[in-house]
Amino acid sequence: MKKTVNELQDQFRQLRLSETAEELPQLLREAEKSSWTYLEFLESITRYELAKREAKSFEKRMKWARFPFVKSLDEFELNGQNVLTARQLTQLRELSWLEQQYNLIILGPPGIGKTYIAIGLGLEAVSRGFNVYFATMGELVQLLKTEEYLNKSKVQLKRMRNADLVIIDDLMYMAMDQREANLFFHLINHLYERSSIILTSNKSPEEWGNMIGDQGITTAILDRLLHRVEVIQGGENEESYRMKNRKSIF
Template sequence: MAAKRLAVLCIFLLPNTQFRQLRLAETAEELPQLLREAEKASWTYLEFLESITRYELAKREAKSLEKRMKWARFPFVKSLDEFELRGQNVLTARQLSQLRELSWLEQQYNLILLGPPGIGKTYIAIGLGLEAVYRGFHVYFATMGELVQLLKSEEYLNKSKVQLKRIRNADLVIIDDLMYMAMDQREANLFFHLINHLYERSSIILTSNKSPEEWGHLIGDQGITTAILDRLLHRVEVIHGGENEESHRMKNRKSIFSAEV
């Protein structure tokens, strides 16, 4: 017992800088408390080592998750558990369950969510993005307008360079409101080069209220349109929301008026 206490005391007396040099920064902060627990519970050497290892790994994962969430840049955070499946025909419960398994992401498939505004396309995309973040994947969310501005300003804005580097390195890129407006020749070229870079490196989720057949009119250049579609549709699941589907926002809206008696 005396030898054990001496060993614990020696560890306690080690400067925190040594733990930091070993990249055990979280353990360095918590070490006094861990040592008190070890002494109180009479942990064995193995139990003590297991405890500090679990603590360090748990803290590192929490920090990693926090960083992935920050880099994802979701406009809001709502899980798929909160999505109201009843009364909509975008996805069945079984389809949603299959998508949440993320096998499509592991196989680098793309998802295209089509349909009129307000049926939950963005909600589903963000929900799947959250699932991916929690599973350790790197995700990036951007509207089409934001993405085009990043691409156009990459040459002279360091902030755009940083964001596009994250996009190009992401496991999953979510592009919301694709083709909501026409692109000029330069924008179309820049967008093609991004899609070409992500092709078979990352998965992409696209939401749009226009079908791929209409994209050519908005891009203008049929050659670029064909090249973009060729890469997006090579490995893809296209999910259609009904044209007559009532807006998810309208069905789940909150009123300032109480229900009439």
């Protein structure tokens, strides 16, 4: 009987049902113990394989997303902030904007939770089966400048261009030169109406032209970003989320 089970396991592997192949002895023991019908046994096998595949797929999507930290929006404190209302947060978590390829621009001073909200929405998207890619503006510029000669940069940018949701954190935190601005424009142009983009920035779109330095490129970038967009504005007097939730030694 043991040889027969081993042969079945090999056949499952040939059919690319590797997870079921490993678990087959345990599934057979449970079937005998519980007197499963043939249908119950087949249902158990397919359910197990699908669950394992989804878990592996989720792990892969999380790895590719490259989140700097993982925090659910369930932990986000709505009280004492004026960035989002509870209703707005609920609407965003439904991800209808992502399905319709809308962009989100989250503006406001440092520390009010812009990155937290962006990553939280990214986690929601990953859990729903979407491919997500996160990068700070500094990381993105470096990837774009080295794509021609670094294989690692090519791989990362390919994942970004194929993502359903791209999160760019700290947009326009530093000025760009002409080459960087051109590379950034071509990326935005590629993502336009292919993917949704979440941008966080402590500078308003009116100030972006000063950071890019080329009004024509700025206009072209804004034209694509603002075509289908929801802008979320945090108040200038908003207290820093980090300070409100800081941990103290004493």
